[in-house]
Amino acid sequence: MGINNKKIIILLGPPGSGKGTQATLLAEKLDLYYFETSNIIEMAVHSHRAEEHVEVDGQKYTFGHEKELWEKGILCSPPFVVFLVEKKINELFQSGKGIVFAGSPRTMHEGEK
Template structure:
């Protein structure tokens, strides 16, 4: 069973690539963003709590995110593997994921990071904001704050996986097909 952390800043293309890779490799795609949006749309207690953080460009607290992901993984008993999209975002989340999987006799195979320039990210997110209806994609100030939060708080997770020799950086600029080919080259070597 393959378990991949697909990593990168907001707008790097994680969701797009995860959708393609889940079909190609028959994996379950677990996107914290999608899960949070589901809860927000349905006005659940988790959704209300997550919304207050997300709309201000902040990260949802670790304990909320970790608990939610554990529940999702445990629901997918027949899965051939997972693509974690948007998780882990902190070292605490990475450690919690490692411990959770170790208790099941499993582990993360790789963290694959889409590397994209900040200006390309802003451009992509503003474009997505025109069609997605997501408030956090329509405001350049909020977008830049999200990117800064990623660099300041989330990018440190990279070193967690580098220490385990599980980190792979992939150029996330170019066509969707070019990026998919680069990601597939890494996955095929695992």
């Protein structure tokens, strides 16, 4: 499937509105990857050492700091999240898989990027 033929679906709504349920059904029915930003972040903060970092626009974001935010239920730094999201989207595009997003983007910064 060419890059212009990939399906991308974005579901937005308040907490508890059924975004995850609908995303799961769509992903199964249309053979899409259910993209859960929270899972991407969770995997990243648990699979890297605390002192490891990513650099975005000249600023360093350590996995340790982002994990602390995540564990407290505070949104991670938007540039850090965008970095992880872009990386995963590129991987999915290379594999030819379409995507269904539920509850993402979560901030204006994420949406603009």
